[in-house]
Amino acid sequence: MDIAACRLRLTDHLDEFADEYAPTFQGAGTLTQQLEQLSKVKALLWEHGFAQWGWPERVGGSGGPAMLRAMVGEEIVARDLVVAGFFSMTETLAPTLIEFASPDVAARFVPRILSGSEMWCQGFSEPNAGSDLASLSCRAVPDEDGWVINGQKLWTSLSQFSQRCLLLARTGTPESRHRGITAFFLDMDTPGITVRPVAIMSGNAEFAEVFFDDVAVPDARRLGEVDGGWSVAMTLLPFERSTAFWHRTAFLWSRLDRIVADDPKDDRAAYLIGEAFTALHALRSRSLATLQRLDRGETLGPETSIDKVLMATAEQKVFDVARTLFPGLMETGDDADAQQWRDEFLYSRAATIYGGTGEIQRNIIARRLLDLGDER
């Protein structure tokens, strides 16, 4: 399928239905408004057949390369219709189901994610397992009906709004590390699950602590092999670092647009804008090359840590530049515009934390790409 032709069809559609897609609020909106908007946009795209592009037909998609999804998200994000990070969660969740759930389970659940009728969350991190994910201790123990889960997850984004959770649990011995982890997906309304929302520093209760107390899960909700959960978690990565990253570059690009449109009167403006532009160009060029490798069927691996570092660098650069060129806006402003810049600036600080911290990426680059041997 020709990307340019598809893009034209989509943009014509978005122009024609602009009023229906438009948010009903100004600026960033509240978290609830953002999530309602997200479901609305996804439902509209599904209704008009665009959310299906690039997904396999056996899970309700209409086929075609993953690059189509990169394009659809790019257009949606560039128009500021959704929060990029929320929209792109589909890119990691759906491929995991497609790869590891039974065909009928995947066919049943993937359309719900694509159409926005369900929200899913990703329960990986724990109080004692952040960067060292392989040390996680939330346990799943088999019983005659399936599995019983006990433990705690932390910083599970949007879990308080989610119908389902993709969970990693310990099924091996405590020392088994990545060899003793199994993946499941659970209904968030199962008895024994308690969600305690946690506000992020901008004030929105965007993630949560999730407690599991004798939570029963049927074996049909297992993804992949018993003790094979690590490879489930690892299949997420290439998608996070390709299609989802492409969406995020569109978000950053639109923010640089806003800075430029403001025409800041500052001697440093030209230089700082040039620097941010260069960082975005590096990111987009790299990201395109990664998407092309995915398109050719290549396996993405540790080299995507470079994409991750470039993404975090570009994101923080764009918002640092905004902060320098709009003095006081984020610190003293209270209108919708100021609020949005402030929230997005604060969120940009997490770019070096989630999805593997900046230090973890550099560890991977040193060991796997520069072949420096083990660290001490």
Add this chain to the structure above:
Amino acid sequence: MNLTPDDRSTLAQSLRGTLDPTADPLDNDAALVELGWHDMVESGPDAVGVVFEVLGMTGSSSTVLDDVVAVAAGLEPGSTVGLPRWGSAERPTTIALGSARLDTQRLAGLRPVAGIDPELGFVECDASLLLFGDEDRWPAVVTAARAAIGAWLFGMARAMLEMARTHAVDRTQFGRPIGSFQAVRHKLADVHVAIEAADPALAAVGNGTLDSDLARVLAGQAAAVASMHCQQILAGVGFTEEHGFHRYMKRAMFVDGLFGTTSSICAELGRGLLRDNSVPRTVQLQAHAPR
């Protein structure tokens, strides 16, 4: 002309066998001409990029930037062209930079530029002694020159990373290789990221001025990060005259000022966006790699 990855590595291989880091610029020029340089420089930025990258990697001196300028200016390769003064991208009217092609014995009014990198053999002289081509070709000259200079700086950055990486593996302190210390590893990782960031941008310089400028800035940033971090990792030995590192670092400093510096081009890019009140989408989704 577009080169395949195989073409590129074959060409790079033979260039590595040809260029001599200890030779005078004019001797390396002669060797390049024998290898078909005059055809390469007319064939477009692909082959030119490979030549400059290998010049950078091997630390060899040459005046072939003159030919890149000449061809873009509508002159014959081999012409004695002029370059802007260090740090500037303006077409010179009074004082210009000339290359080692100028015969310092026969011409009066030349000031040999020893500076930080005497081996390159630049001179400062009156612009009237040099050729610049038509005035309306100057923007194309800047674009072509910056693409070549980007590749040159990129090659230097790669060479510096390789030196520092090797040192990190070989050098032992506290009973273990210094490459096992995270502070050292992360510096090397940052250099690697900067180099990888410039790589796809350099592959796209054939698309025009904007791509050439962006690639040049990214390559300049890579060379700057490499200079800083690799020096630190090489420490005492990298501070000596015997070790090869200083030649790359000094050359990167000098070359950074040809046709504008990394920071002046960065500001130029920003001024362009502010003037047009738009941020061009430089990279578009497409199924196939440009290279």
